Amino acid sequence: MNYLKLKHMPKLILILFLCLGTASFAQNxxxxxxxxNFKQRVKAVAQKTKTIGSDFDQYKHMEFLSNDIKTSGKMxxxxxxxxxxxxxxxxxxxxxxxxxxxxxxxxxKKSDVNIGSNQLFKKLNQLIVKSxxxxxxxxxEFTMNFSxxxxxxxxxxDSKDEELKKYIKQFVLHFDTQKHTVVEVRMIxxxxxxxxxxxxxxxxxxxxKDEVFRN
Amino acid sequence: xxxxxxxxxxILLFTSCxxxxxxxxxxxxxxxxxxKNPYFADYSKDYVYKANFEVYGxxxxxxxxxxxxxxxxxxxxxxxxxxxxxxxxxxxxxxxxINFIADDLNKKILINTLKKDFKILLQEEIRVDKAYRTTxxxxxxxxxxxxxxxxxxxxxxxQLVRILHASKSKExxxxxxxxxxxxxxxxILIDHKNMKLKIKLKRID
Numbered sequence: 186m187n188y189l190k191l192k193h194m195p196k197l198i199l200i201l202f203l204c205l206g207t208a209s210f211a212q213n214x215x216x217x218x219x220x221x222n223f224k225q226r227v228k229a230v231a232q233k234t235k236t237i238g239s240d241f242d243q244y245k246h247m248e249f250l251s252n253d254i255k256t257s258g259k260m261x262x263x264x265x266x267x268x269x270x271x272x273x274x275x276x277x278x279x280x281x282x283x284x285x286x287x288x289x290x291x292x293x294k295k296s297d298v299n300i301g302s303n304q305l306f307k308k309l310n311q312l313i314v315k316s317x318x319x320x321x322x323x324x325x326e327f328t329m330n331f332s333x334x335x336x337x338x339x340x341x342x343d344s345k346d347e348e349l350k351k352y353i354k355q356f357v358l359h360f361d362t363q364k365h366t367v368v369e370v371r372m373i374x375x376x377x378x379x380x381x382x383x384x385x386x387x388x389x390x391x392x393x394k395d396e397v398f399r400n
Numbered sequence: 401x402x403x404x405x406x407x408x409x410x411i412l413l414f415t416s417c418x419x420x421x422x423x424x425x426x427x428x429x430x431x432x433x434x435x436k437n438p439y440f441a442d443y444s445k446d447y448v449y450k451a452n453f454e455v456y457g458x459x460x461x462x463x464x465x466x467x468x469x470x471x472x473x474x475x476x477x478x479x480x481x482x483x484x485x486x487x488x489x490x491x492x493x494x495x496x497x498i499n500f501i502a503d504d505l506n507k508k509i510l511i512n513t514l515k516k517d518f519k520i521l522l523q524e525e526i527r528v529d530k531a532y533r534t535t536x537x538x539x540x541x542x543x544x545x546x547x548x549x550x551x552x553x554x555x556x557x558x559q560l561v562r563i564l565h566a567s568k569s570k571e572x573x574x575x576x577x578x579x580x581x582x583x584x585x586x587x588i589l590i591d592h593k594n595m596k597l598k599i600k601l602k603r604i605d
Contacts, residue, residue: 245479250467
């Protein structure tokens with residue numbers, strides 16, 4: 186009997202640890218009232234935000250890789266719809282979303298891509314803008330789910346658009362519970378592989394000149 | 401005299417059927433049966449490259465990720481810099497499976513071209529049908545279905561520096577490798593000679 190107990194000890198300890206782990210990262214559903222308040226706060230912050238400058242780390246997770254692929258850079262946003270992503274490590278690459286165009290600078294090689302006819306890209310751009318500014322609670326486009334843990338509010342957006350769903354089935358946004366700003370975006374593919382973008386050193390409403398969004 | 405005439409025709413045929421860049425090859429005795437391409441051979445490594453495609457004057461880029469899953473079994477993923485997967489394929493013992501492909505890339509000619517490229521790039525064990533030498537390299541030749549692949553091993557550092565894929569008379573694809581230590585290729589250029597397509601790969605860590 187004692188032997189049996191001993192034999193199962195490691196497993197029991199493991200289960201206990203797993204439970205403890207889950208407990209500390211537990212996500213609780215938000216109440217209807219909490220959701221309403223949260224949405225209002227996020228929108229209020231977004232409306233006051235004219236510019237955002239933020240560093241970011243991007244992790245590409247694929248189930249078959251030994252390590253996530255990490256890239257880093259800086260994101261700039263200027264209201265209402267100018268966005269620039271500059272990757273600085275491990276390569277130099279920037280892309281500006283401007284009206285119906287993508288302006289790309291690939292290690293000094295500049296090019297334009299017309300996205301006017303490409304609905305998917307248009308949609309992705311809108312999502313990026315909205316997710317940065319925090320103004321994306323559009324029930325017509327997504328089924329949303331709200332939860333919270335000790336540090337963040339977590340909102341999942343399940344796409345209703347069949348075309349978009351082929352590429353990204355779910356967006357997960359983490360909001361800072363104090364500032365109500367987006368601190369993390371996760372884009373989950375149908376295969377469950379995902380891209381995670383973690384924002385840091387976010388600065389709001391600093392002057393960003395329009396020239397920055399020229400290639 | 402008649403014999404000479406025939407010989408002349410035979411010589412003419414042979415020379416006209418030879419790819420220009422193999423003209424200085426000197427046939428040598430084949431000392432090895434097999435050659436192993438070292439560049440995508442390590443299970444524990446994620447081979448991640450910044451990729452640039454130049455297609456008929458247009459360029460586009462992204463990330464190319466290659467992982468060895470088992471012997472002669474590789475996964476190849478092409479994704480945008482943002483991480484969105486555009487193409488996800490597996491090559492296992494010459495059989496290609498496409499797990500996912502974006503609508504924009506789902507073109508037969510593109511898929512067939514990439515299949516051919518990756519088959520050559522990722523083939524680990526190469527049967528050596530003939531061996532040659534030049535002043536700079538030892539060359540192993542593989543003959544497969546009326547196509548010839550020449551593997552150039554530099555005499556200077558014993559590294560695989562080039563694969564020439566050719567028909568009897570034409571160069572089809574040239575793979576050029578740059579490697580610091582001979583185990584991982586930091587830079588790869590895949591240059592198609594029969595169409596305006598160049599793929600540049602630069603390893604990122």
